[in-house]
Amino acid sequence: MYLFIQRKYLLTQRLHRYQFNPHLTRDETITNVLVKSLTVFPDPDFSLCLSLLPSHTLAPLNSSVHAPAAGDAPLSEAVQKLNDLKNLLEGADYTAFWATLDSDDLYADLVADVSGFDELMRVRIAATVSQAVREVDRGILESWLNLQGKEFEHFVGTVCGWNVDGSNIKIPINKDNEAKGTVVRENVKFDRKCETER
Amino acid sequence: MSAKFQNGEVGSDDEEAMVVDYHTQVQYDGMEDLDRVSSMGGQDIHAQLQAAATPLEFQATLETKFASYDNYCNLFHFILNSDGPVDLDTPSSSWAWDVIDEFIYQFNSFCGYRQKIALKGDNEEEIQSLRDNPNTWGCYSVLNVLYSLIQRSQISEQLAATKRGEDPKLYAGEYGSRPMYQMLGYFSIVGLLRVHCLLGDFSLALKTLDDIELNKKSMFPRVMAAHFSTYYYVGFSYMMMRRYADAIRMFSHILVYVSRTKNFQKNAQYDSITKKNDQMYALIAICVAFHPTRLDDTIHTALREKYGEQFNRLQRGGPEALPLFEELFRSACPKFINPTPPEFDSPELNIDPVEHHLRIFMDEVKNNMMSPTVKSYLKLYTTMDLKKLAGFLEVDPEKLRCWLLVNKQRNRQVRWSEGGLLAGETVHSSDLDYALEGDLIHVAEAKVGRKLVDWYLRNLARTY
Structure with missing residues (x-):
């Protein structure tokens, strides 16, 4: 985990350096960092990376005004496309996420440099699902993970360790999907007791 | 140089x-x-x-x-x-x-x-x-x-x-x-x-x-302005990192401090922080909308006075609250800086950095805007059918499923307990918890038990 945080930190540092030296900027590196930060959703890394980018990257694209001379229209386009993905992911609309990812060749180019992107995303999606769900319809989970048939069973059974039960997938109880009511009790400290005895 | x-x-x-x-x-x-x-x-x-x-x-x-x-x-x-x-x-x-x-x-x-x-x-x-x-x-x-x-x-x-x-x-x-x-x-x-x-x-x-x-x-609390500015920026940074509980803790601390000491500080220094003070109330209102929590009484009263109706609208969420979030963020955020000199040749690239950060922030607001509504319904039940709830809310059941997942994710927040400011552990931060079993939503609530100690103390004092 520590290594992972370190890595995240280094990635943001690279953007940080580009912040000050636009002439050193390489679009590809920026988009790679962004794609990488998608794979740790729902942590806010992606948004924090966006904050480090030049302010025009998120401005609405207007192809007629945007002359090629105006610089990095491709970068803005890529950033906004990735931001769309982020919004779908954070909105937990995983089905739409996979559909959008498939809808444009640009996405394939963008994620190409992050090896195992699909797999990383699936693991992440599975993790968020397991926090909220005890049992889910197979069809829904298939579309969330964008996997079918044998591959689906392998991922769910072996990678996640969940049970396929007919048309339902059962997710073992964990701390988060347990949803147990608790009663917050008063904690009586010893010195309070002394007050009574006085 | x-x-x-x-x-x-x-x-x-x-x-x-x-x-x-x-x-x-x-x-x-x-x-x-x-x-x-x-x-x-x-x-x-x-x-x-x-x-x-x-x-x-x-x-x-x-x-x-x-x-x-x-x-x-x-x-x-x-x-x-x-x-x-x-x-x-x-x-x-x-x-x-x-x-x-x-x-x-x-x-x-x-x-x-x-x-x-x-x-x-x-x-x-x-x-x-x-x-x-x-x-x-x-x-x-x-x-x-x-x-x-x-x-x-x-x-x-x-x-x-x-x-x-x-x-x-x-x-x-x-x-x-x-x-x-x-x-x-x-x-x-x-x-x-x-x-x-x-x-x-x-x-x-x-x-x-x-x-x-x-x-x-x-050392910094000895200079009022430094004390104030530190908490503002720390709180704001926490807010942008979506650590709302920590942000609220920071803002509350300094706002309580100011309200307690303002009678001793009637001078120029105090005047200069009045504006920042109002900004922090706006930010705390935003944070509470994301992370409903009990505030210190002084702050709660002041918030009601300053933002009254707006504060309620923020907490209710939904699309109607979006312009309000935008307005408050604009009025309360620091004046962000572009790290590099502007491009004088292509004015359209020189977007105000405030707009940039606002866009990022508003994405997060939009993502969360349905949570208050969903929560307000869930509070009424211990189990609920997803399709039925979707009917109440007049949305597609699959959309509701997404909202439930989102809300669950947002209830998990990194919260500071000790060490550096960035340290912290993920905790469940809401009094409402739930889990999905197929289409059945199991709801559980964290209740606060009766506070008996004070009651005993009061009565003991009366009797003896």
């Missing part, structure tokens, strides 16, 4: 990298300021010290701003690069804070001004002089000054020693043992927090405070 400062490789790789970058950058602008420095000796140093802590006039011209920058450069060069530490009587104890504060303030307003000129693009004369001086009030110079002051005074080492319970004097060195360097270094750390936050690097902003402990034993 700052190339001649001691360069700040403040212990970590990224700073070293920045220094390297900085050197590459310096090769561009040449070292045109050698002659400026030589003019230092003869001037009245005390007038300079005083001037550095004095705000510019509101209507200051561009030339005044350039001149003020040169003054700061001279002064800091003199302080940092004379042969050995300089012996100066500083005008007052809060002088060091005033200098750093004013230095950053002028940097901030200069960037805003430059941005505006570039966006309008009609004042040829000023555009030309801004073009000719791309590095005046440059981010690198400002950061370099702050990092150099920190390093010269070895303040980080001193603070770390204090934390370990050792004598900080052992680590102070030739410079750091003098109060002026010590104070300048210390407030430079607080200043760095602000600059990094203005540049949009929120995690780095919090990281700079690693050595400073946010408690009354620290």
Whole structure:
């Protein structure tokens, strides 16, 4: 985990350096960092990376005004496309996420440099699902993970360790999907007791 | 100019990298300021010290701003690069804070001004002089000054020693043992927090405070403005990192402090923080909308007075609340800075950085806007069918499933418990919890048990 945080930190540092030296900027590196930060959703890394980018990257694209001379229209386009993905992911609309990812060749180019992107995303999606769900319809989970048939069973059974039960997938109880009511009790400290005895 | 400062490789790789970058950058602008420095000796140093802590006039011209920058450069060069530490009587104890504060303030307003000129693009004369001086009030110079002051005074080492319970004097060195360097270094750390936050690097902003402990034993609470500013920027950074519970803790702390001490602080310093005070109430209202929680009574009352109806609308969420979030964010966020000079040739690229951060923030608001509605329904049941609830809410059941997942994710928040400001662990932060079993939603609530101790105490006191 520590290594992972370190890595995240280094990635943001690279953007940080580009912040000050636009002439050193390489679009590809920026988009790679962004794609990488998608794979740790729902942590806010992606948004924090966006904050480090030049302010025009998120401005609405207007192809007629945007002359090629105006610089990095491709970068803005890529950033906004990735931001769309982020919004779908954070909105937990995983089905739409996979559909959008498939809808444009640009996405394939963008994620190409992050090896195992699909797999990383699936693991992440599975993790968020397991926090909220005890049992889910197979069809829904298939579309969330964008996997079918044998591959689906392998991922769910072996990678996640969940049970396929007919048309339902059962997710073992964990701390988060347990949803147990608790009663917050008063904690009586010893010195309070002394007050009574006085 | 700052190339001649001691360069700040403040212990970590990224700073070293920045220094390297900085050197590459310096090769561009040449070292045109050698002659400026030589003019230092003869001037009245005390007038300079005083001037550095004095705000510019509101209507200051561009030339005044350039001149003020040169003054700061001279002064800091003199302080940092004379042969050995300089012996100066500083005008007052809060002088060091005033200098750093004013230095950053002028940097901030200069960037805003430059941005505006570039966006309008009609004042040829000023555009030309801004073009000719791309590095005046440059981010690198400002950061370099702050990092150099920190390093010269070895303040980080001193603070770390204090934390370990050792004598900080052992680590102070030739410079750091003098109060002026010590104070300048210390407030430079607080200043760095602000600059990094203005540049949009929120995690780095919090990281700079690693050595400073946010408690009354620290030095910064002794200067009211510093105390105030620190909590504002720490709170804001937490908010942008979606750590709302921590942000609320920060804002509450300082707002309670201000409301308790305002009767003792009827002076100019207090007036200057009134605006920031209102901004923090706006931010706390935003944070509470994301993370409903019980506030301190004083703050709750003040929030009701200031924002009343708006506060309720924020908490209700939904699409109608979006313009309100936008308005409050705009009025309460710091004046963000673009790290690089604007492109004077293509005005459409010079978007106000506030808009940029607003867009990022609003994505998060939109993502969460249905959570209050969903929660308000779930509170009424212990089990609920997803399709039925979707019918109540008049949405597609699959959409509702997404909302439930989102809300569940947002209930998990990193919260500080000890250590540096960035440290913390993920905790479940809502009194409402639920899980999906197929289409069945199981709802559980964390109830607060009866508070019996006070009741017993009261009655015992009455009986005996």
